[in-house]
Amino acid sequence: MPLLRDDALSVAFDHAASRYDLLVAANPGYHGHLRRSARRLGLADAGSGAxxxxxxxxxxxxxxxxxxxxxxxxxxGVDASRGMLDRAEAKVWPPGVRFVHASADRLDEAGVVGPFDAVFAAYLLRNVPDPDRTLAAVRAVMAPGARIAVHEYALSGKPVHRALWTAVCRSVVMPLGRAGGDAGLYEHLWRSVLAFDTAGEFAARMRAAGFTDVRVLPLPGWQTGITHTFVGRVAA
Known part of the structure; x- marks a missing residue:
C-alpha cells in the first residue's frame, strides 16, 4: 500500500477527526511528550508579543x-485537514490563538507571513511530500534567531526500535484504527514512520536546510528511540 499524500492524506484525517482526540488520549505520554517538546523551545520567558x-x-x-x-x-495554528481544524476551532482558546487551513509548504498563499519567533511542528514533516521544501518554507517565515522544535516519529536506526514500532502498530494502533473505520490512516502511520528518516538523518536534513545548533533529544517511555524532539534555530 503506497503512503497517503496531499489531498488523500487530508481526506483521511478529515474522516478520523471526530475520533482523533480519543485515540491519542489512549497513547501513554502523548500529551506529556508534546508539552516536553514545547518546553524545549525555551519560551518560558516569552512575552505577549511572541x-x-x-x-x-x-x-x-x-x-x-x-x-x-x-x-x-x-x-x-496551521493544518491541511479542514476536519481536524474544525475540531480545534470548536475548543476554547485565548484571544491570541488563530487557526488557518493551509499546507505547510504554501504558507504565503494562505496569508501566513512572518516573522515568527518560534515554530513548533508535531508529527508533520514525515507526512509532507517534500520535507526539504517544507523546511525551506518554514525557515523563510522565521525571524533571525528564531527557534524551531520538530516533534516527530523518527526511529533511532536500531533494529529493536523498528521492531517495537511495528509491534505496537500491529497490536494496538492499527486495530484501533480499523475499529473506528480509519484503517488506511493508521496503516499509513505505521508505514510512514518506517519509510521516514532516522533521527540522525533528519537532524542532518535540518542542518542542510540552514538551521543551526541542531540537537536530537529523546523522549521517555515506550517511545524512546521512536519519537524525538529536534531543536534548532535560525542564525541571528
Whole structure:
C-alpha cells in the first residue's frame, strides 16, 4: 500500500477527526511528550508579543502544549485537514490563538507571513511530500534567531526500535484504527514512520536546510528511540 499524500492524506484525517482526540488520549505520554517538546523551545520567558507558528496543529493538542509554556504568546495554528481544524476551532482558546487551513509548504498563499519567533511542528514533516521544501518554507517565515522544535516519529536506526514500532502498530494502533473505520490512516502511520528518516538523518536534513545548533533529544517511555524532539534555530 503506497503512503497517503496531499489531498488523500487530508481526506483521511478529515474522516478520523471526530475520533482523533480519543485515540491519542489512549497513547501513554502523548500529551506529556508534546508539552516536553514545547518546553524545549525555551519560551518560558516569552512575552505577549511572541509569535509562534504551530504547524500541523491538528485538533489543537500541540497548541495546548505551547500555551502551557507560553500562555501569552500569539499562536497561529496551521493544518491541511479542514476536519481536524474544525475540531480545534470548536475548543476554547485565548484571544491570541488563530487557526488557518493551509499546507505547510504554501504558507504565503494562505496569508501566513512572518516573522515568527518560534515554530513548533508535531508529527508533520514525515507526512509532507517534500520535507526539504517544507523546511525551506518554514525557515523563510522565521525571524533571525528564531527557534524551531520538530516533534516527530523518527526511529533511532536500531533494529529493536523498528521492531517495537511495528509491534505496537500491529497490536494496538492499527486495530484501533480499523475499529473506528480509519484503517488506511493508521496503516499509513505505521508505514510512514518506517519509510521516514532516522533521527540522525533528519537532524542532518535540518542542518542542510540552514538551521543551526541542531540537537536530537529523546523522549521517555515506550517511545524512546521512536519519537524525538529536534531543536534548532535560525542564525541571528
Amino acid at each position: 509569535r509562534i507558528l504551530d504547524l500541523g496543529c491538528g485538533t489543537g493538542a500541540s497548541t495546548a502544549a505551547l500555551l502551557s509554556v507560553a500562555e501569552r504568546a500569539r499562536i497561529t
